[in-house]
């Protein structure tokens with residue numbers, strides 16, 4: 286049974302896939318209400334109210350996935366989640382329209398003083414001259430951050446005959462042209478726009494993007510909107526420019542601290558606000574809840590997620606295709622890690638044949654996770670493997686080759702240590718499964734699973750028999766035995782598999798024979 290904690294207000298109807306799943310036990314409680322049970326949950330679902338800190342992740346020892354029913358993941362410590370191998374997903378598409386519509390509504394309200402007019406009338410005033418507004422028609426709108434929401438907003442602004450200028454360092458000129466907007470530098474946008482609205486994520490680059498210095502470049506009388514994240518427009522700087530009358534008004538849906546209490550922006554009549562309502566529509570909430578509910582269920586049942594922040598996103602079809610190879614590389618990594626006892630500096634993987642056309646970065650992550658699992662005492666998986674490898678100073682890289690050595694596919698891994706290198710080559714044969722076909726330059730053929738002994742010895746008569754007899758005398762049954770050598774009378778190898786773990790004492794006694802060079806136990 287999977288334990289799922291829904292910590293924020295998420296649509297019940299949208300959660301139906303999880304509520305109806307017979308293998309899921311869903312709890313709807315705030316994190317603070319289940320302090321004692323935090324270690325039991327497999328999945329955590331949040332919106333923007335819950336902050337997923339490193340401390341919370343430490344308490345949630347069993348956590349495998351954090352799902353954000355919405356877009357912004359700035360309330361989730363992604364690095365800490367990744368370090369712990371916790372997948373973070375979001376629902377990037379479900380609330381785009383609602384947020385674009387809300388921004389548009391805020392913009393229209395702002396320039397026509399609708400909230401102020403409303404308050405005035407309800408105060409039994411009839412002060413029409415105090416609320417003379419401005420048309421949107423023929424005004425210049427500057428959109429900072431031209432992704433899903435920014436581009437939906439642009440369509441609506443164009444329908445109101447506005448000229449749309451955008452600033453987005455990741456937007457190509459051809460896409461801007463196709464969408465009928467004017468792509469500018471930030472400075473040029475600030476200089477030309479009558480109304481500026483931000484639609485970037487909150488990152489270290491966008492925090493305070495509009496600050497005292499950049500806001501000074503705007504037109505006198507400019508209107509500003511923030512329906513993205515508190516802090517993209519620096520609140521103190523905005524308050525300053527409102528105070529001196531440079532900024533004519535602002536519409537704010539999001540705040541640096543939510544709910545805002547002593548926020549200076551709340552003191553201005555020309556600032557209109559909403560309590561982070563961009564995504565608060567029935568439609569958006571149903572969409573995002575459904576998106577994450579399906580994704581969490583898929584993930585818990587071992588399937589790929591459709592929108593991950595810290596894992597490459599794979600379709601079900603691609604995931605199924607790569608699965609045999611991810612299992613193979615996990616095993617290859619585990620064999621390598623146990624055979625190569627010294628610190629490792631570099632891991633290099635070469636893919637050839639059918640596997641080379643697949644999502645090899647994911648397959649390499651599985652290799653690293655198989656390798657690192659045997660070296661460190663924390664859980665390693667495809668989410669955190671590359672980060673842990675980097676932390677430990679292990680470089681890694683991939684190559685594609687067309688030398689398949691006669692197989693449909695092969696994966697060769699070379700590990701470089703301080704004093705030597707070690708290599709392993711595997712293949713996946715349809716209907717037969719994974720095979721290791723070369724180990725440390727010895728051709729061999731074994732199935733990488735179970736309890737193994739990797740023995741290096743001199744190629745001379747009687748060695749195989751002696752090993753068999755020694756094990757037989759100890760009542761140890763050899764399940765399979767593969768041998769390989771490079772040349773007659775030179776060094777040779779044996780790969781033995783057993784039905785149970787072989788004790789240290791047995792290995793020590795086998796090592797006594799002079800023809801045995803090394804023995805390595807491998808547990809897969």
Ligand SMILES: NC(=O)C1=CN([C@@H]2O[C@H](COP(=O)(O)OP(=O)(O)OC[C@H]3O[C@@H](n4cnc5c(N)ncnc54)[C@H](O)[C@@H]3O)[C@@H](O)[C@H]2O)C=CC1
Pocket residue numbers: 355356357358377380381384429430431432433434435452453454455456484485486487490491512513514538539561562563564565
């Ligand atoms: N008020 C609310 O309830 C909601 C707020 N949001 C906020 O809106 C943000 C944007 O959402 P989407 O449009 O769906 O995201 P998106 O990822 O589709 O678009 C973000 C755009 O910002 C651009 N960008 C990134 N760094 C930038 C920089 N330094 N300068 C300029 N542009 C930059 C990106 O290239 C991208 O095109 C979210 O990250 C979230 O924080 C989203 C939904 C609801």
Ligand SMILES: O=C(O)C(=O)COP(=O)(O)O
Pocket residue numbers: 332333334354355356357358380561563564565
């Ligand atoms: O999706 C987003 O990024 C939002 O800001 C929406 O936030 P919410 O889910 O309404 O708390």
